[in-house]
Amino acid sequence: MNGDGHEHPRELLGSYLLGGLPESDGGRVRAHLDECPSCRGELAALTPVAQALSEVGEVGPSGLPPQSDPPPSLLDRIERQVRDEAHERRRARTLRAGLAALAAAAAVLAIGVGGVFLGRSLAPTAPAVPLEAVAVEELVPRTQADADLVAHTWGVEVKLVATGLEDGGAYRLEVLGRNGDRFPAGAFLGTGDKPLRCNLNAAVLREDAASFQVRDAAGQVVLRADL
Numbered sequence: 544m545n546g547d548g549h550e551h552p553r554e555l556l557g558s559y560l561l562g563g564l565p566e567s568d569g570g571r572v573r574a575h576l577d578e579c580p581s582c583r584g585e586l587a588a589l590t591p592v593a594q595a596l597s598e599v600g601e602v603g604p605s606g607l608p609p610q611s612d613p614p615p616s617l618l619d620r621i622e623r624q625v626r627d628e629a630h631e632r633r634r635a636r637t638l639r640a641g642l643a644a645l646a647a648a649a650a651v652l653a654i655g656v657g658g659v660f661l662g663r664s665l666a667p668t669a670p671a672v673p674l675e676a677v678a679v680e681e682l683v684p685r686t687q688a689d690a691d692l693v694a695h696t697w698g699v700e701v702k703l704v705a706t707g708l709e710d711g712g713a714y715r716l717e718v719l720g721r722n723g724d725r726f727p728a729g730a731f732l733g734t735g736d737k738p739l740r741c742n743l744n745a746a747v748l749r750e751d752a753a754s755f756q757v758r759d760a761a762g763q764v765v766l767r768a769d770l
């Protein structure tokens with residue numbers, strides 16, 4: 544309480560503007576504002592800052608809308624930040640102190656919301672693509688290769704990892720169908736001793752694919768696999 548018979552809830556104005564007060568405190572602040580020109584003036588001075596801060600928070604790093612219902616612990620932290628700031632400056636409370644409290648509350652809110660976004664973006668959104676490991680036969684010396692298959696609705700994808708293919712040499716991979724048809728899956732350049740990783744797609748369904756082979760520029764088969 545102070546000399547004129549009521550308590551100015553100035554330490555709550557920042558949280559009030561940011562929507563971080565429980566309804567009981569919010570109602571008390573509203574009732575006080577109705578009768579206190581001094582607090583209305585401080586609220587008016589803080590409002591543009593709060594609006595600017597909330598606009599900054601409109602879209603998070605992942606592009607998702609902000610969490611509309613922050614967890615109670617977050618609200619508690621905002622409230623505590625604002626109270627601590629106000630307590631330190633109780634003897635000389637100024638607009639400057641109010642702005643600092645508001646900025647601190649907004650910083651806590653931003654960190655909390657950022658954490659929410661991070662949690663969402665790290666959450667699995669789809670099951671991992673099932674990979675089918677394939678044994679690859681190397682037909683030229685000093686080559687080493689492994690492959691995984693992915694069965695898509697539109698065809699089969701070969702994820703090839705290889706070392707020892709001639710650096711800069713041109714290679715082609717084709718998938719052979721069970722009926723003998725050939726399905727080109729793309730071309731790539733060898734990388735010598737450095738690991739080569741490429742994903743090649745063929746327009747043949749997994750169940751119709753019998754094998755794949757990789758040919759060099761001269762047409763010699765250098766890698767092959769039964770599927």
Ligand SMILES: [Zn+2]
Pocket residue numbers: 550551552575579581582
């Ligand atoms: Zn007041």
